[in-house]
Amino acid sequence: MNTPLSVPAFENLPNSEDVVQISQWLKDAGLSSLELSNAQGTRLRISVGGCDIPASGVMPHAAAPLPIPTEDSPSTNIPVTAAYFGNLLLSNPITKEAFAPEGSSVRAEETVAMLQIGELTVPITAPQSGTVVQVMAKEGDLIGYGQTILTLCPS
Amino acid sequence: MSAPHPFGRVLIANRGEIALRIQRACRQLGLETVAVYSEADAQSRHVLEADIALCIGPASATRSYLDADAIILAAKATGATAIHPGYGFLSENADFAEAIESAGITFIGPTPASIRLMGDKITAKQTMQASGVPCVPGSDGPLPENAQAILELANAVGFPVIVKASGGGGGRGMRVVWSADELGKAVSVTRKEAQQAFGNPTLYLERFMQKPRHIEIQVLCDTHGNVLWLGARDCSLQRRHQKVLEEAPPPGIAPELIAEIGASCAQACRTIGYRGAGTFEFLYEDGIFAFIEMNTRLQVEHPITEETTGIDIVCAQIEIAQGKPLNIEQSAIRTTGHAIECRINAEDPFSFAPSPGRVSRWDVPGGAGIRLDTHIVEGSVVQPYYDSLIAKVIARGATRGEAIRRLKVALAEMQVETISTNIPLHQALLCDPDFVKGGVDIHHLEHWLEKRENS
Numbered sequence: 001m002n003t004p005l006s007v008p009a010f011e012n013l014p015n016s017e018d019v020v021q022i023s024q025w026l027k028d029a030g031l032s033s034l035e036l037s038n039a040q041g042t043r044l045r046i047s048v049g050g051c052d053i054p055a056s057g058v059m060p061h062a063a064a065p066l067p068i069p070t071e072d073s074p075s076t077n078i079p080v081t082a083a084y085f086g087n088l089l090l091s092n093p094i095t096k097e098a099f100a101p102e103g104s105s106v107r108a109e110e111t112v113a114m115l116q117i118g119e120l121t122v123p124i125t126a127p128q129s130g131t132v133v134q135v136m137a138k139e140g141d142l143i144g145y146g147q148t149i150l151t152l153c154p155s
Numbered sequence: 156m157s158a159p160h161p162f163g164r165v166l167i168a169n170r171g172e173i174a175l176r177i178q179r180a181c182r183q184l185g186l187e188t189v190a191v192y193s194e195a196d197a198q199s200r201h202v203l204e205a206d207i208a209l210c211i212g213p214a215s216a217t218r219s220y221l222d223a224d225a226i227i228l229a230a231k232a233t234g235a236t237a238i239h240p241g242y243g244f245l246s247e248n249a250d251f252a253e254a255i256e257s258a259g260i261t262f263i264g265p266t267p268a269s270i271r272l273m274g275d276k277i278t279a280k281q282t283m284q285a286s287g288v289p290c291v292p293g294s295d296g297p298l299p300e301n302a303q304a305i306l307e308l309a310n311a312v313g314f315p316v317i318v319k320a321s322g323g324g325g326g327r328g329m330r331v332v333w334s335a336d337e338l339g340k341a342v343s344v345t346r347k348e349a350q351q352a353f354g355n356p357t358l359y360l361e362r363f364m365q366k367p368r369h370i371e372i373q374v375l376c377d378t379h380g381n382v383l384w385l386g387a388r389d390c391s392l393q394r395r396h397q398k399v400l401e402e403a404p405p406p407g408i409a410p411e412l413i414a415e416i417g418a419s420c421a422q423a424c425r426t427i428g429y430r431g432a433g434t435f436e437f438l439y440e441d442g443i444f445a446f447i448e449m450n451t452r453l454q455v456e457h458p459i460t461e462e463t464t465g466i467d468i469v470c471a472q473i474e475i476a477q478g479k480p481l482n483i484e485q486s487a488i489r490t491t492g493h494a495i496e497c498r499i500n501a502e503d504p505f506s507f508a509p510s511p512g513r514v515s516r517w518d519v520p521g522g523a524g525i526r527l528d529t530h531i532v533e534g535s536v537v538q539p540y541y542d543s544l545i546a547k548v549i550a551r552g553a554t555r556g557e558a559i560r561r562l563k564v565a566l567a568e569m570q571v572e573t574i575s576t577n578i579p580l581h582q583a584l585l586c587d588p589d590f591v592k593g594g595v596d597i598h599h600l601e602h603w604l605e606k607r608e609n610s
Contacts (some may be wrong), residue, residue: 084225085209085210085211085225085228085229085232086228086232087232117228117229117231117232118228118231118232120228142207142209142232142233144208144209144210144211145194145210145211145212145213146194146210146213147210
């Protein structure tokens with residue numbers, strides 16, 4: 001039951017016209033972004049320009065370093081919280097690969113966990129790049145809105 | 156329509172005192188409870204006491220208590236098999252009830268069809284007339300476009316008339332017209348407002364009753380054809396269409412007259428195949444009852460009916476949803492004594508400005524005949540995002556006089572700091588000679604407040 005109904009095998013990236021069409025569909029549906037990944041590790045992310053989402057192209061690229069961490073800034077870990085509720089998935093349901101285990105590096109906007117409610121899965125993304133310090137919840141836990149999933153040491 | 160089935164875990168799609176009230180009823184029936192809540196209510200009593208609590212969104216009600224999709228998903232995520240909507244929020248949203256039933260979950264309330272039928276004021280009135288429930292003389296349907304035809308209708312009904320939006324409610328989208336020469340303009344302005352506010356320009360008109368009382372009948376219907384009416388309540392003390400104090404039974408109205416109206420409400424329930432708890436609201440003036448609308452949900456003031464009939468309405472709602480038959484017959488229902496409810500709001504007793512904040516002192520009343528329905532404890536924070544109702548003080552007595560005396564003592568005992576409450580307003584009202592005499596009309600409180608301001 002965990003396998004999604006259909007996972008498109010996108011060997012080729014969509015052309016720019018397709019991307020424009022997909023963005024329009026997302027916008028019409030009131031969605032901010034779409035992310036697909038296949039078993040080969042290819043990842044496609046389309047974000048519709050919003051105020052809190054950096055406008056990004058087809059491929060994820062290095063996020064603009066918004067807060068520039070310097071050597072003398074205090075190392076404060078930031079919480080990554082759930083923007084919805086559901087049962088926690090710490091690994092990719094298809095590849096079984098852990099999204100962001102403790103000690104791993106994640107980039108801004110990268111999926112660090114997912115929430116599952118029935119057939120729906122909602123990604124939890126890193127607000128900025130960094131290293132995962134501590135995972136605060138267990139696989140399968142029922143997570144509420146705003147609950148901290150893990151803490152991140154910004155890089 | 157899904158057949159009612161037994162369930163073991165109930166999701167309460169509400170907050171505040173009513174969420175706690177429903178939680179208690181579930182516990183008494185041996186059911187588990189799920190509290191879904193907004194971030195602002197994380198420390199609320201029913202959340203802390205729930206078997207399962209799940210935060211579903213931020214403080215904003217549109218993203219929490221009004222988010223139908225999230226609530227249904229939360230039921231799935233927590234294994235709840237029934238949803239109680241309480242009052243307000245999504246309780247009279249037919250689409251919500253329908254989505255719940257399509258998801259295979261039991262909606263503790265009427266069928267979506269009943270909610271829809273009563274949500275449209277014109278179809279509601281037509282249905283009531285067909286079932287023999289007395290209605291205000293009026294247009295009996297949508298107003299025509301033609302000005303002359305509208306005038307003829309208004310003349311037949313008799314001035315003053317009130318022009319209302321079919322999709323309106325809660326005091327919005329209506330206009331009183333005192334004479335024929337004001338009619339044309341009033342209709343066009345109200346039509347424009349109705350289009351803007353409710354997306355539906357349909358209007359109807361009724362005779363405007365000048366000094367009516369607000370009288371309502373509580374009903375309870377199971378899925379086996381049993382229909383009960385549980386006496387009447389008088390909710391005439393209102394400010395800006397919001398009820399402030401309610402009592403049962405209505406003082407000074409002959410029980411035989413109420414029984415006649417109650418029986419017609421029960422007949423209407425049979426006609427439409429109503430399920431669960433509901434309330435028929437009437438205006439009453441000079442011995443005449445006129446149906447205004449039916450509320451297809453539990454009401455804030457349900458405790459005064461519970462206190463005078465001995466029937467637990469919330470438990471009954473749940474058992475009806477479980478498919479159980481009501482185990483009492485109409486002939487066995489007796490209303491005894493008198494009950495009065497004061498709605499305690501966190502607001503300034505003079506300006507009515509909301510007064511949110513931390514409750515640093517919460518001394519509650521007690522003793523014979525006193526009931527307190529509240530979610531507040533000492534240290535609770537009254538949130539600014541929602542309704543300001545923080546408690547309901549209900550007094551029961553063998554007579555109306557005894558209920559008033561008990562209520563006065565209870566309100567004097569109740570000490571709340573540092574937020575402001577409307578307790579002083581209730582104390583003043585209980586000493587008002589007109590209220591003590593009984594039977595004031597729906598404009599009484601507004602006039603009383605005007606006089607207070609000017610003195």
